[in-house]
Structures are given as structure tokens and as C-alpha cells.
Amino acid sequence: MSGIGTGYDLSATTYSPDGKVFQTDYAQKAVDNSRVTSVGAQRSREAVEKLVVSKLLVERSSRRIHNIDRHAGICMAGLLPDGRMVVNRAADEATNYKSFYGEPIPGRVLCERLASYMHLFNLYWSMRPYGAAGLLATYDDDGPALYLVEPSGVAHGYFGTAVGKARQAVKNELEKMKLGQITCREAVVEAAKILHKVHEEDGKPFEIEISWVCDESGRVHQKVPAEVLAEAEAAAKAALEESDMED
């Protein structure tokens, strides 16, 4: 970003001469630097790993995954308060849609509406883009789906993707998997393995949060049952130790 300090980064309504909007880029950086790695994979589950901020913090008291509707959930990466604004908006969109049209909001529509909402904050000098990105998991008549909504207002559907600090390492792992062919239960284990693996180096304490929306959960978005999570974490740790032995 060569333009820093040239005055082109003071407002989201100013382009730099080479066609960039720096405020938008900075917001994306807030997400990329967040010490949270979110993984999502279609069919359809989300996982999140985060650093424990303090030893005094009660376990599982800071949550990254939120319910939007029965059939939809979102995992927010980046600034926590910004993420909460997006989550609240998503829940409002879902309930409004249902009361107006009498049916649950389709994932694609919810994703589009969230993207439009996020994009709004890139259009006015008086506002700041959200420093948060959301992995949206839905299950509707078209089946399960995963979307990533970014601070710029860009949104895409994915078979699997990751955001946050270790996103590249996670994406490399995801590309090796046969996404779309494994069951949700298998995917939970894989997600736990990946998150433990990418977190091995820094040795800091962390917590894993995993939710799913699949046939096994009755197409309802919910935290995975405690025993499923425990199983997955045990498998992940075992896999790590195994690979340590090989070294």
C-alpha cells in the first residue's frame, strides 16, 4: 500500500490514484490480523479457534459463532463489536423476511442482503467500514451452503474457506480435502485437526468453537454436541502427536 501518508486513506469516499480505497483495505486488514481463525466448509459447518485473552476469562464466555435463524448461523472474525452489529442486522433481516413472506430467508438472499449492508459503510465519508467478516452457514430448500461476507461488501459462496491470521495455512489444508463428499461429522473432526495443527507453533492457549447445520442436526444451526466436540478435539490431538512422532 504505497499511498499511506499521502492523504488518500482518510475517507472511504476517496480513491487513490491507482484505484484503491484504502479505508476498505484497512478494514480487511483488521479481519486478516484478527487472532481468530474461522474455517467453514460446505455441507455445512463452521469452526473457530481463538486465543484466550486472559486466564481470568470464564471458558466459552466470548463467542464468535451466533445463531441467525433456525436454519442459519454466522461466525464473525475481526473486531468483536463490529461483528455483533452485523449479527444483529442478519437476525433482523431473517425475522423481517419471515414475517413478510411467510417462509425462512434463503441463504443466498441473506448473504446478498448482508453484503449490501456491509457495503453501505464504504460509501460515505462520515462512516467507517466494519472491521469484521462473516462466515455464513445456511441450509435451505437448495441444500446447505457456505458464504463469506467481507468488509468491502464482497460475498461469495464457498466449498470451504478460512479467514483470520492463519487463513492461508487453513486453506491449504482445505484444498487437500474432498469437500462436499465427506459427512458433517467427519468435517467436524477435520476442522478440529486443522485448527490444532495451524495453532501448534505459537503455543498460546486457545479455545475451539464449532457449530453445524446439516441433516444430522435436523437442518438446525446449533453448537455441535459436547461429546462430538470432545471426540473431534481428542482425534485432533492424537493426530498431532502422531505427526510429532514421525518428525
Add this chain to the structure above:
Amino acid sequence: MARIVAGSQITDAEYMRDISLGTTIIAVTFDGGVVLGADSRTSSGTYIANRVQDKITPLLDNVYLCRSGSASDTQAIASYVQYYLAQHQAELGGPVRVETAAKLAMQMAYGNKNMLQAGLIIAGHDSSGGSVWAIPLGGTLLKVPYAIGGSGSAYITGWCDKNWRAGFTREQAREFVRAALRHAMARDSSSGGCVRTVVIDSNGADREFIPNTKLPPTYGELAAPA
């Protein structure tokens, strides 16, 4: 209707009264679709403002609406619902369900119930088959196997209850609708004219128009001159 204006009594001419669809409307489900039907009389008092009115309004390719009550109110509701459904269809990028159309119409009817005089029947076909939705005066939304509405419906409730069958074929359902309308039009002074029907199934909508002269005589009526 008599009105007092500045102390003097002025009686409105018949043709100056509210234009209403003193009507008979009906919609029936059958195996694989629905049939809608309506007479074609529009009255202003005892004056027939239109004898070939179309009271069956399309909301979507696969959903139609039968209107009864005030002609202006129901036209306005229909055009609002058409507008919202077009927007919804664009956002969805695919076919809209009948229930969604019905729910939207209900929102219009219920949200403005104090200003409206509208009795609606919505029927159509979607991925889950044919369905009929009735929205009577207060704005209740009811999913029903068949619905009748308008002033003429009072004369045929018993006939319909006796003759309606679950699992009608397409042609049985259409004949049921034609006969029900004929009976209502024979008894109800504000129903009459021609018979219009629409059949909606997985192949789309199929309109039928029966001119007054082609309607068989009902109960002692004289046949139309050849």
C-alpha cells in the same frame, strides 16, 4: 343511498354509487392443480357498470387472484401485491410459492383493514402442488381445499358442500366450478353475465371464457334464443 348536503336532500343516481363486485368467486384444488372461477358482473347500485368484467387477476405466472368487494380497493391491493411479488421474484431468482403471494396479499388486506372492503381468494400451483388461500373481510389467511366468496356464495354453500369431492380430476374440478357459478348467478341479483375460469397446473395457466349465451339454463330459466 341518501345524503344530506347543506340541508337539502340529494339522492345519488344509481350509476354514481360505489362500484362493487357484487360477485360470485370460487377456487378449487384438484389432483395436480387448482381451478379459479368468477362471474363477470360489476354493479354500481342496481346499474350494471360492466357485464364482462375480469375478476380473476394474475399475480404471477403460477398464481391468480379472485377479487370481491370494492372494485377499486381490490384492484389497488392486486397491483401492490404484483409489485412486491415482482421484486421478490427478482431477488429470489426463481419461482415464488403460492403461500408467499397469499401472505403478501394478507399483509395488504390486514394492515389496511379499516380502509378496505375486500374479500380475496388466492390460488396457484408451485413445487408442492396446487393450493387455495382465502382472505375474507377482516384479513384472516386461511388455507382451504376450496373457497367461495362474494355475495353469490351465500346461495351455493350447501350445494358446494354436497358436491365437492377431495381428489377431483382437472375436468371434474372445472365442471364443479362452472356449475357452482351458474347456480349462484341464477339466484344472486348482483352476480351474472359470463363465466370465466382459470386452471393452473404444472403446465401453467389456462383461461376459459363462457359467454352468457353459451351458459346452459339453470332452474327454470329460459334458454338463450338460438
